[in-house]
Amino acid sequence: MMIMALDHVRDLMHVNPLTVSPTDMNTTTPALFMTRWITHLCAPTFVFLSGTSAFLSMQNQTSLKESRNFLLKRGLWLVILNFTINNFAIHFDIHFGVLFSQVIAAIGFGFIGLALLMRLSVRTIGIIGLIIIFTHDLLGGISFSNGPLNMIWQLFMGVGLFPIAPNTNFLVSYPIIPWLGIMLAGYSFGSLFNLEFEKRKKLFLKIGLGSIALFVLLRAVNIYGDAFHWSVQKNRIYTLLSFINTTKYPPSLLFTLMTLGISITLLSLFNNIQNRTTDVISVYGKVPLFYWLFHWFIVHFVAMGVFLSQGYHWSDMQFAGFGFGRPQNGGGLNLLGVYIVWAAIVAFFYPLCKWYWNYKRQHKEKKWLRYL
DSSP: OHHHHHHHHHHHHBSSTTTSOTTOTTTOOHHHHHHHHGGGGHHHHHHHHHHHHHHHHHTTOSOHHHHHHHHHHHHHHHHHHIIIIIHHHHHOOTTOOEEEEOHHHHHHHHHHHHHHHTTSOHHHHHHHHHHHHHHGGGGTTOOOSSHHHHHHHHHHHOOEEEEEETTEEEEESSOHHHHHHHHHHHHHHGGGGGSOHHHHHHHHHHHHHHHHHHHHHHHHHTSSSOSSOOOOOSSHHHHHHHHTOOOTTTTOHHHHHHHHHHHHHHHHHHTTOOSHHHHHHHHHHHSHHHHHHHHHHHHHHHHHHHHHHTTOOGGGEEOTTTTTTEETTOOOBOHHHHHHHHHHHHHHHHHHHHHHHHHHHHTTTOGGGGGO
16 A cells, blocks of 8 residues: 555656656666556555455355345445546546546456355355466457447456547556456455464465466566567666566556565565554555545645646646646656655555544444445
């Protein structure tokens, strides 16, 4: 959750974020590339652990029907939230010129898909998830000439921008099926938490390191697992960056192995460690949706303050399309400034997240809190 905010501060405040890609080997720097790359860990970990959380919470439910109903309602709520409040929080466009199918929708659709599969065994659900993760790249190049049919296909399997009204576009960046595979794998992974601690810790480490090793092997072969192959660059550092520059939209097999391999390895190494540092860090993860929604507003407000302080006027800020409230002709902070603002915003949210977590604990009778 803390790392995620870094990417959003960079998007809204770094100089030229919409014209200079941080993963373009021809224009990026190692520092800029790694600022983007480290945030790749976020979305797959969110979706994977959403599945794990679903499994753990289902153990406290009294019936399969109750579990399915909760997942269906929460999934539908997240999908609606994605295209309303979340959409506005990201773009700050009151006209909703871009309807953005983003990670919140991916989790919502994942919960709905998981609810429909819950009659199957945990093992079977996990196998389905792995099949999706390992094979969906085979369908990556498919598209249809028919507009509506192609939009539906991309919503489930690919990415794309589709006009749905004269001034409104529908952007698919988190297709349902690839991310559902990650959630189903996470749901099955949740069953491992029933193991004795030391056995669980060792197994997590094997799974994490095994995923990283498989990523390295398949990436080195450079045939399958990602639509964009790595290549030798101007020096060894850039060649290494090319090697780890995998595809997030949609999440390729290699992207998934790389990111989840790292996250599961870290989970093994830090599992059950409790000290003052982890007490602070865990506060953000205890109220993830609260933090997610409100941090966008704060990042936008700070960004507007930065642009105004640089001499721009309100009329210079572009909110329609993919303007995100940035001035049309430049503005922004260097990378060091981005990191300073990011750290300040994360620190600002600590007491807010702690207050909300305490409020939730003290008001368990308010069931609506489970949806925020």
